[in-house]
Amino acid sequence: MEWLLPAILLLIVGYTILAYNKMVRMRNTFQNAFRQIDVILKQRHDMVPQLVATVKGYASHEQDTLTKVIDARNQAEQLRAGITTDDAKNMLALGQAEGLLGKAMGGIFALSEAYPELKADGAFRDLMEQLTSIESRVAASRRGYNNTVLEFNNVIETFPTNILANMFNFRRANELEFDDREAIQAAPKVEF
């Protein structure tokens, strides 16, 4: 029976190695997915000044709507720049800021209905197409990220992997939720 102890130890060590590697792979996967969102959010933010400049040319006295968009954009960009996925508070704030920005941009889309010249402007139409596309990319990459995060969290919070996760300091990642469901559905419908 003297082989029993080493055999059990060997099993435990083998399992630990496998589980550790799996958790590392999953962490890399969701971090990669987050970088993808980050790139797209940056694109979204970078488009706002262009959009505002174009709209100003046709609807300069809609300052209220435009200021709102710029403010929302600046706040979201600030949060995006300093974000880490394991900071629950910041992730929540970023989601809210992006949601606000979506709503504010929805205001511009709605406004364009009242300005036929703006709507007919080629540059504006290009921007609208670009924004519509970015909105659906944001939605898709967010869904992808949230799925990978869910898988990762499931592993590090269930037994027995939670013990190892604790030992090796794997920390719960946070999903990115926008509270803008109606805004995304209502805003970027562009018909040509």
Next chain:
Amino acid sequence: MAEQSSYLLAANARKQSRLMWGLFLLSLALVSMLIAGIVSIRPVTGATAHSSQWLIDWQAFIFTSIAVAVLILLACLWKIMTLGSDGADIARALGATEVTDENSDPAIKRYRNLVEETALAASLPVPAIFVLEKESGINAFAAGKSTDKAAIAVTRGALELLTRDELGAVVAHEFAHIRNLDMRLNLRLIGLIHGLMGLYVVGRIVMHSAGRSRKGGQLVFLGIALVILGLLGAFFGRVMQAAISRQREYLADADASRFTGDPLALAAALKKIGGLQRSGLQEAVHDELEEARHMMFADLSGKLSGWLSTHPPLIQRIQALEPGFNPDTDWPQVQAKPLQK
């Protein structure tokens, strides 16, 4: 949820693919043994005076069945190899032009965006993007054997006549084909049909040479058997290909509407195709496309129906997406724009 159902669909595709291979191997074995039987059977007279006996020469039987099986397999593989696996090559051969980054046409930009969005949402690599510039009807296809060598193409008519949501639904339909590996399934089916047609060709040669040899009786019989088996096999292969293809179209429609969450957009695109068909504007301009009819989003003319048709009837596809659709009154009027050549 959407992810889950597409996993199911992909599993379904693999199951269908395995079933097809099973059937193929079974028919391969049957055909080979039948032919080997004809070759190796010998009448034996002598041992008992009155009754002549039939004996099988087992060595010849095994040898011939292996030879026939190898012959069919080779013809099948050769066809699959020459059909190629690179989607972009197939698209080019069908007269499509690749979309480049610099293209500033707003319709093409929108299309490009849609493809990239869908690829992102489906976690698939972005396929090579093509346009069939000379086609004024609404159509699309996906080509390529694997997800990382895929190409997607739509007609100029689809770019001009569909709204963003409708075009997005068509793109999602093609992505469903790419993801479900339908092109590979179809390629294998074509290879199978070709392999069976190889039997027919060999049969013709055997019959021809048997006519000249002296002990031709058995050989002529063999030739006839080969010709009949080859033709029958190819015919049933085509029926099977069409049946599978119809099924895959429904699946791609279902997959696409789950994917976009908007079955009505896909229905609207199909309705526009119906509207074009009714005014005779949906016909393909390019002859090359006729060869690829099984790959297209919609049937090119709607002439073939029933067993050999590769697409379900348009009306049934629309009704699967939009149950209230009434084919007597609900076709949209579509103004086809003439294309500058």
